[in-house]
Amino acid sequence: MNSCRIDQIDSFDVAFGDLGLRVGRRTGPNKRAKAAEEWFVLRMFLEPAVRVGYFDLPIYVRKGCEVEREPDFVITAGMQEYWIEVTQATGESDQKEFQQVETRGGILPIGRYLSRQGREQKGRYEPGEAWAEKVWADDVLKAVDRKTKRVIFLASDRARHLIVYPNSNPAFLLLDEDAEHEAASVLQQEVFHRASELGNRVNGCLVHVVGKFSIYFDIVNEFRVWRRPSK
Secondary structure (H helix, E strand, O other): OOEEEEOOHHHHHHHHOOOOOOOOOOOOOOOOOHHHHHHHHHHHHHHHHHHOOOOOOOEEEEEOOOOOOOOOEEEEEOOEEEEEEEEEEOOHHHHHHHHHHHHHOOOOOOOEEEOOOOOEEEOOOOOOOOOHHHHHHHHHHHHHHOOOOOHHHOOOOOEEEEEEEEOOHHHHHOOOHHHHHHHHHHHHHHHHHOHHHHHHHHOOOEEEEEOOOEEEEOOOOOOEEEEOOOO
């Protein structure tokens, strides 16, 4: 299933069904697909986004069509169409580490991975090497920068949203809500210093960050914090 309709906020989970409920393992015969990761992030984002007023119910959500140069998702609410793009804030070596830890049962320390020859290699980031909150914020902004000239940042009569999902060593090391909020404060300061540049870059697209503990809505303009409920 590549679509769903949500009529009432109280029936959100029922309407979404299994879409985005889990992503599966990174390796093996049934390893996760990119689309599953995108649905997973959208599911975390969408209910709070409805509650704070970005979308009015009922809404119809479908996977975007690459042939038509659509982004990851298209949402229809009444006569309005919204474009949604999902991207991760991470590093390539971080993903290698996560995959190897999953395969080998957590025997590698954070910031290390094994080469094809089985030698331990230094990763992009490890504890004590830098300030995790600063690296987390930098990863988010790099993820935004990577979308330059992509369809989500092109001028359009549609409302556009970019959802950034930190999935990295620094994100893993932000162990509690206070640490993540400190990282978000660093991000807010960086955004302030780049306000004009970022405004031009995103070109009217709203940028949101889905963290482990909170969602940070519209980081370029409003920077509204929504605390995710514990489940």
